[in-house]
Amino acid sequence: MVTPDHLALLTAIAQDYYLSGMTISALANKYHVSRYYIEKYIDEAQQVGLVKITIAAPTQRLAHLESRLRQAFPTSQTFVIKDATNPTETTEHVISYAAQQIQNMIADCRTTGLAWGGTIYDVIQHFSAANQPELVFTQFMGENMKYNSRAGSTRMVEMAANKFGAAYHTLVGPLYVFNPAVRRGLAKEPANRPAMTAAHHMDMTITGIGTMASIDSIPAWHDQRTAIVPAPMLNAVAGVLFGRPYTIQGHFIAPEKTPIFGVSLPSILAVPHRVGIVTSKFKTDATLGALRGGLLTDIFMSESVANRIIAAAQTI
Secondary structure (H helix, E strand, O other): OOOOOHHHHHHHHHHHHHHOOOOOOEEEHOOOOOHHHHHHHHHHHOOOOOOOOOOOOOOOHHHHHHHHHHHHHHEEEEEEEOOOOOHHHHHHHHHHHHHHHHHHHHOOOOOEEEEOHHHHHHHHHHHHOOOOOOOOEOOOEOOOOOOOOOOOOOHHHHHHHHHHHHHHEEOOOOOOOOHHHHHHHHHHHHOOOOHHHHOOOOOEEEEEEEHHHHHHHHHHHHOOOHHHHHHHHHHHEEEEEEEEEEEEOEEEEEOOOEEOOEOOHHHHHHOOOEEEEOOOOOHHHHHHHHHHHHHEEEEEEEEEHHHHHHHHHHHH
């Protein structure tokens, strides 16, 4: 049986060896034991589960699919990641590659706007720790009302800011506010001014790609779906971005009437980098619409999603 003291010793040695990069000789001097015991303790740390070693295969981008998408949709840069042997691995590869590239882009940003959802949560978890105290993460539209979910709005900007040692601003209020006077009043509330001000200076927005299912998943919104999308246009909705439904041709549906609490659509579309991540093949139409409309400047997707988009573009 491993005693707590011995476990603490194994932990300290493993951290020094794997995280700090200390040599076997340096560890032997530090802990006043022989090199033999240091090597033994490192092996033991693996055996008892303190250390788990994984080998990450290099992510492969598929240039031929990216080229085809670029020719068809020149206003968006696409990153197509080769499918793995199973869907779970494929999603992991897309998320990890997107996180790496987005983190490189964030290095040149001052203000980054975050949407919410499981995909964004996973991307944030894949960010490496950094130190950008001058950076600000901000909400640019109201909350999704999933307050007990890992994909909740406030948690996103706070988690991202913690990764970068940065500041963050939140908006107090739901995404859809159906009373126009209340919407205008919320935007002027002192608690919301920092986020609204920051959102008008965004260098980048990061978002997943939604569908009507995103709206219908919230009972209050499902009950008011015809106040979000005019009833005659419900069947025309291919996707939802920035809280606004759009068609498969990439046209937002009655954007001036969508009861959004947040910055205006023209302000969002003026952001230089609008990054989207799609991991589900069931969002083919939504992604196709976003590409056709030039709604996103950069989109990360898998090989299977790219192939479905190319096929759909020829028939729809």
